[in-house]
Amino acid sequence: MKIPGKVAVVTGGGSGMGEVVCRYLAEQGAKVVIIDKSENAALRVAKEIQGIAIGCDVTQAAPLEAAFTSIEQQYEQAIAIVVNCAGVAPAKRMVGKEGPVSLAWFEEVIQINLIGTFNVMRLAADQMIKAQAMDDNERGIIINTASIAAFEGQIGQTAYSASKAGIVGMMLPAARELAQFGIRVMTIAPGLVDTPMLQGMPDKVRDSLASQSLFPKRFVKPAEFAALVGHVISNPMLNAEVIRLDAGIRMQAT
Numbered sequence: 623m624k625i626p627g628k629v630a631v632v633t634g635g636g637s638g639m640g641e642v643v644c645r646y647l648a649e650q651g652a653k654v655v656i657i658d659k660s661e662n663a664a665l666r667v668a669k670e671i672q673g674i675a676i677g678c679d680v681t682q683a684a685p686l687e688a689a690f691t692s693i694e695q696q697y698e699q700a701i702a703i704v705v706n707c708a709g710v711a712p713a714k715r716m717v718g719k720e721g722p723v724s725l726a727w728f729e730e731v732i733q734i735n736l737i738g739t740f741n742v743m744r745l746a747a748d749q750m751i752k753a754q755a756m757d758d759n760e761r762g763i764i765i766n767t768a769s770i771a772a773f774e775g776q777i778g779q780t781a782y783s784a785s786k787a788g789i790v791g792m793m794l795p796a797a798r799e800l801a802q803f804g805i806r807v808m809t810i811a812p813g814l815v816d817t818p819m820l821q822g823m824p825d826k827v828r829d830s831l832a833s834q835s836l837f838p839k840r841f842v843k844p845a846e847f848a849a850l851v852g853h854v855i856s857n858p859m860l861n862a863e864v865i866r867l868d869a870g871i872r873m874q875a876t
């Protein structure tokens with residue numbers, strides 16, 4: 623799909639990888655909509671790129687439905703590109719010094735990372751299905767962000783890994799269902815990306831993690847993630863696949 627002129631929704635666009643994807647898509651000529659729980663963050667990015675900011679929690683059904691309706695009304699055009707970046711990565715042992723972790727903790731991570739991604743996907747697909755077909759008979763592309771923790775979760779990542787493995791798992795049935803409408807569903811599984819999510823770590827931990835990469839031995843730059851998003855959008859033969867962006871790292875247990 624060609625990017626210029628398309629309406630592109632980026633969730634979690636107020637920070638990190640989502641923010642860089644917003645800038646990238648705007649530079650490529652897309653009409654960008656930033657959906658983020660932090661309305662201030664979304665507004666800051668939207669102002670810079672002349673996009674639309676929507677402060678919304680992706681886990682909420684009715685507010686997100688209203689957001690999707692308002693996007694179509696404002697641009698008078700259906701959404702063609704969705705990049706799901708909203709997510710959280712809290713780590714906790716299943717059984718800590720104070721006993722078993724609360725079930726609410728596990729539920730919250732699944733709610734945001736997995737159910738939030740599905741919530742966006744179902745509403746975006748509904749809008750795309752009703753739209754006119756574009757170049758190459760495409761109606762849309764949905765790119766979800768998993769993580770290599772979907773495959774090699776570390777100690778403390780039961781909830782995060784389960785949520786990201788869920789994103790990987792739902793991709794194929796979604797792509798199969800939407801294929802007849804010319805909608806592709808792809809997943810990117812990044813390794814360690816240099817964003818606020820990981821910037822809080824002590825340097826020693828960051829260096830040790832980066833050294834586990836094969837080559838190059840450094841964190842992924844958010845711009846490298848955005849460039850991959852751009853390629854996935856542009857290449858119509860990429861569908862129902864997970865692409866690792868990780869410099870060959872295989873995470874250890876700790």
Ligand SMILES: NC(=O)c1ccc[n+]([C@@H]2O[C@H](COP(=O)([O-])OP(=O)(O)OC[C@H]3O[C@@H](n4cnc5c(N)ncnc54)[C@H](O)[C@@H]3O)[C@@H](O)[C@H]2O)c1
Nearest residue numbers: 634636637638639658659679680708709769814815817819
């Ligand atoms: N940083 C990494 O190393 C890394 C690695 C693999 C995967 N990921 C995944 O990439 C995605 C982006 O991560 P990042 O590093 O840019 O994180 P980040 O913390 O910089 O940005 C995440 C954004 O999501 C928003 N958000 C969180 N919960 C939300 C909700 N319920 N509704 C709407 N917005 C919400 C936050 O407000 C924030 O702006 C996440 O899904 C993360 O799990 C990150």
